[in-house]
Amino acid sequence: MRFDIVTIFPEFFEVLDISLLGKARANGVVEYSIHDLRDFTHDKHRTVDDTPYGGGAGMVMKPEPWGDAIDAFATDDTVVVVPSPAGEPFTQAMAREFAAAPRLLFACGRYEGIDQRVVDHFSTRMRVRAVSLGDYVLNGGEVAALAIIEAVARLVPGVVGNPESLVEESHEDGLLEYPSYTKPQEWRGLEVPPVLLSGNHAAIAAWRREQQVQRTRDVRPDLLPD
Ligand code: 6GU
Secondary structure, eight states: OEEEEEESOGGGGGGGGSHHHHHHHHTTSSEEEEEEGGGGOOSTTOOOEEOOTTOOSSOEEOHHHHHHHHHHHOOTTEEEEEEEEEEEEOOHHHHHHHHTSSEEEEEOOOTTOBOTHHHHHHHTTSEEEEEESSSSOOSSHHHHHHHHHHHHHTTSTTSSSOGGGGTTSTTTTSSOOOOOOOSOSEETTEEOOGGGGSOOHHHHHHHHHHHHHHHHHHHOGGGSOO
């Protein structure tokens, strides 16, 4: 799977060489290509932004560099992901959808966002998704893109060593994950729940399920069906 990333801060993406994602890149399981938006400007100052029509605070990213950059790296089968606090909430289901695409292109905006015509234009030619990480504001799309890339890349076969570890995770079955314990059996006066030491696999599975439901009811009731 191929990831193209367009940004005015290519250095943000150096972390893609670390840990599992770095290993996957070295093994050729995933491919990342980072592009500087300013390489698609044509003026001496390499300008990427301008004042908003209609007035208001902040600057808006100009459409021309984005148009040329996306033309250069996107094909018909690319999904263009535009991280934005005004986007649809990013979910595990969306991560699975993106992981099934052959290529993703991340358009990382700064300032007050990208001229709306960029999304409107490319939406007629390919899949374009404005995606938000949650109800809070980041300075730009770079950190959000990294989070989305990590969530997607770990679903690509061969990135996570043991595929079974993908199954029993929070959100995969619509519930939060159960609590986990390891040795020692007692730590600072706290015991591991006895059922986990019982060797009774059915009882352990039932306890874990209960814990998932209880935890989800406590901290994320919105995830439970009515
Ligand atoms: Cl995807 N982008 C920005 N700039 N802020 C955010 C976000 C995205 N998701 C939450 N806040």
